[in-house]
Amino acid sequence: MVELEAWYDEEQDDAVIVRTSAELDAVLDTVAGWDGRVLVDLYVAGNPGRANFNVGLHGLAGRGVLYYAGSGQKWFSTETPDTDLNSDGRILYYYMNSDTEYPADSEIALDVVRRAAHEFMGTGGERPTASAWRIAPDWW
Template sequence: MVELEAWYEEDQDDAVIVRTPAELDAVLDAVAGRDGRVLVDLYVAENPGRANFNVGLHGQAGRGALYYAGGGQQWFSTETPGTDWGSAEPVLYYLMSSDTEYPADSEIPLDVVRRAAHEFMTTGGERPVAPAWRAAPDWW
């Protein structure tokens, strides 16, 4: 298990350091309690360049979305494995009031999103095994 840096507040000057699963849950709960689709940006505290993990939470809908970048690759969660980035309108998540597009079918159940965030922490920044993932398009 590693410490994580969490970024999610518009006026944050420093990362919130997350040391325990309970602290991670507190961050996820706070963000899931907000209106709309909101992102938490997570990094391994001792090596922030190792991976970037965006955890999208849409608490009212019980859904969320994930983005992982590490090892020169980028991945989005997907509810329909094997599909490409479709022509359907993307969904927007917000990180510190900045919008970020996700594929239309990237939203997955919130409990899967939470488990993935915990797996990211326990594996030291590896891409979580669940959910299903889709590689980001070349133009991303």
């Protein structure tokens, strides 16, 4: 298990350092309690170039999204990995009040999103296996 840097609140001057599963749950619970679709940006502390992992939470709907970038590839969570990679359907999640577009079919169950966040922490920044993935569409 590694320490993570969590970025999610526009009022933050510094990352929230997440050292334990309970601390990760506290961040996820906080964001899931906010209105709308909100992103948490997670990085391996001390090695932000290792991977970029976005965890999107839409608590009221019980849904969320995942985005993983590492080793020169970009991946989105999906429940239907065989969909058209260039489909124009998009949904908005917000990172510190900035619009971030995601493929419409990238929303998955919130419990899967949470498991993936814990897996990211537990594996030291590897792409989680808790979700199905597909390569980012051309428009992203």
